[in-house]
Amino acid sequence: MQTNNTAEFQKPKKGILLVNLGSPKSTNVKDVKEYLDEFLMDEKVIDYRWMFRALLIRGIILRKRPAKSAEAYRTVWTDEGSPLIVITEKIKEKLQKMVDVPVEIGMRYAEPSIKTGIEKLVAQGVTEIVLFPLYPQYAMSTTETVVEKAEEVRKEHFPGIRINYVQPFYNRENYISCLAESIREKLPAQFDALQFSYHGVPERHIFKTDPTNTCNLNDCCSRDSNPSHTFCYRHQCYKTTELVLEKLNIPREKAIVTFQSRLGNDKWIEPYTDETLENLPAKGIKNLAIVCPAFVSDCLETLEEIAMEGKEEFLHAGGEQFHYIPCLNDEDRWIQVLKDLCDEKLNEFYLV
Structure with missing residues (x-):
């Protein structure tokens, strides 16, 4: 049976x-x-x-x-x-x-x-x-x-x-191509700089996730084959920026990397987005495009903090054009x- x-x-x-x-x-x-x-x-x-x-x-x-x-x-x-x-x-x-x-x-x-x-x-x-x-x-x-x-x-x-x-x-070819194409379609015809604003973290978080205990929050982010890179948020933000710029054929000197949304009085990774937005017009950057690649969907931190509050800070400081580039969302x-x-x-x- x-x-x-x-x-x-x-x-x-x-x-x-x-x-x-x-x-x-x-x-x-x-x-x-x-x-x-x-x-x-x-x-x-x-x-x-x-x-x-x-x-x-x-x-x-x-x-x-x-x-x-x-x-x-x-x-x-x-x-x-x-x-x-x-x-x-x-x-x-x-x-x-x-x-x-x-x-x-x-x-x-x-x-x-x-x-x-x-x-x-x-x-x-x-x-x-x-x-x-x-x-x-x-x-x-x-x-x-x-x-x-x-x-x-x-x-x-x-x-x-x-x-x-x-x-x-952050460095996958398909993601980078997708992000770059999305940015390309939304970039204004003329802009003085493209700002990449990533969510910030306290500096101590970078040290805590470093398995090698060698991070100096400086040149180590750009070293090749650094084992810290797998867990280094700062490195990964800069790497995303670098790869996207290559796809867009935008020179590095026309890009700015900053970090937003800090909380409290602790030292967070720099430079800070809000302070940068306030200082850019005095440096001759009056027409700014800005994107937030730490987020894949728009939220409070992109829509209110950057597209509204950040815009107000930039224009109040003497900026003339502020262009927020939306996240990938459901593209x-x-x-x-x-x-x-x-x-x-x-x-x-x-x-x-």
């Missing part, structure tokens, strides 16, 4: 989880405070001991910042909701049409959480997940915290699933890059 062992030999089902930063569920001060508490209390974001972190964030920052942040969110909020969430959903929908495995989204902070995204995939029978942190460059406050959180969730709630992580893609060429990078990791499951 034969037994049916079909279930026993059934192939594992694969899925994709796209992970972005996250957003408050509304512009209500209470919701913004709840979001900021989860975000800023992450030890990978503000890397102090828990007690000092709690005193700083809950005792000082969260007393005034939520109201100010809520006001900022209101300037970019759409009828559909948070731009970051809305755009990530659109990316998911487009990617889903291009792949034959389930696709869900998760946010590192707030909802839909990483746990929620995995639950949705598991409910569809998925046992092997390609998790894609939507950050081109590696940083402990982005890629690292996403991977650690996903592993924590997997071990606690889904021990039977496997996760394969897409690595930072079709970017969705193709997403698919290609996910396919690589989906195929790796077969090799294990």
Whole structure:
């Protein structure tokens, strides 16, 4: 008598989880405070001991910042909701049409959480997940915290699933070509400089992620074959810039690299975006184009901080033309890059 062992030999089902930063569920001060508490209390974001972190964030920052942040969110909020969430959903929908495995989204902070995204995939029978942190460059406050959180969730709630992580893609040819073409199409005909504004991180984060303990925040970023580069956010930002400039055939002297969104009084990597915007007109740069390649989807940090506040700073200082270049968002060429990078990791499951 034969037994049916079909279930026993059934192939594992694969899925994709796209992970972005996250957003408050509304512009209500209470919701913004709840979001900021989860975000800023992450030890990978503000890397102090828990007690000092709690005193700083809950005792000082969260007393005034939520109201100010809520006001900022209101300037970019759409009828559909948070731009970051809305755009990530659109990316998911487009990617889903291009792949034959389930696709869900998760946010590192707030909802839909990483746990929620995995639950949705598991409910569809998925046992092997390609998790894609939507950050081109590696940083402990982005890629690292996403991977650690996903592993924590997997071990606690889904021990039977496997996760394969897409690595930072800051220097991948397909991504660089995609980014360069997107910028090329949006550049004004005439501009004095192209500014690359990346999200900033405290200097100590660069040292903490350096496995060689040799970083000097200077010439080491440009050395060839430096093992620190795999985990150096600063190097990866400069490398992205260099490769994009090559594609655009723009001379290095016409480009500016800066870092935005610093918080508190700690030393963050320089030069700072806001100070640079205030100083450029005095140096003869009156017609400026600016792009934010640390982000793949427009959000508060690009729409409010750069396209609105940054523009005001530049024009007030004597600038004449300020041209913000949007993120890749749900452009079709970017969705193709997403698919290609996910396919690589989906195929790796077969090799294990």
